[in-house]
Amino acid sequence: MTSLSRRRLLAAAVLLPVAPAFAQSRPLTCGALTEAQTEGPFFKTSTPLRASLVEAGSKAPRLVVTGRVLSGRCTPIANALLDFWHADEDGEYDNRGFRYRGHQFTDAEGRYRLATIVPAEYPGRTRHIHVKAQAPGKRILTTQLYFPGDPGNPRDGLWQRDLEMRVAKGAAGEGTFDFVVEA
Numbered sequence: 001m002t003s004l005s006r007r008r009l010l011a012a013a014v015l016l017p018v019a020p021a022f023a024q025s026r027p028l029t030c031g032a033l034t035e036a037q038t039e040g041p042f043f044k045t046s047t048p049l050r051a052s053l054v055e056a057g058s059k060a061p062r063l064v065v066t067g068r069v070l071s072g073r074c075t076p077i078a079n080a081l082l083d084f085w086h087a088d089e090d091g092e093y094d095n096r097g098f099r100y101r102g103h104q105f106t107d108a109e110g111r112y113r114l115a116t117i118v119p120a121e122y123p124g125r126t127r128h129i130h131v132k133a134q135a136p137g138k139r140i141l142t143t144q145l146y147f148p149g150d151p152g153n154p155r156d157g158l159w160q161r162d163l164e165m166r167v168a169k170g171a172a173g174e175g176t177f178d179f180v181v182e183a
């Protein structure tokens, strides 16, 4: 999508009525689908069904990401697939097994909750979490989530502010992000 058409979509989104239920999460962006990004070289299929990726005994800082999967009309999507994968505390991906890989489905209100660790950055990339999101039977959105204020962000050509999680002051281990997908 060109930046011009994207701006138009965002402008259109501003005109949508603001539903109070969505007001606390992100600025209302349901009019625009979440920006797609490359899946990168480390995606694997057949991940375990699990909402917690925390490894027993890991001393890495914990991270909980919550939010919803929404349609472009701001309708919560139940049973949407979310498949997450990210680097470990040393910036490495597990390409043999499934450490820090797992998929889950949204609940009846379109909500999800991912419990994991804060991934480390690795050469050339700022800190990020890969994800595929899909409404039942619809097109898969592949994208990445970023950490607001991470010093590596401006140095990473893939980083986008729109794909940053919202992290409340003093709650570094808790992020929120709503996905808007084709539905």
Ligand SMILES: [Fe+2]
Residues within 6 Å of the ligand: 040, 042, 087, 125, 128, 130
């Ligand atoms: Fe990555």
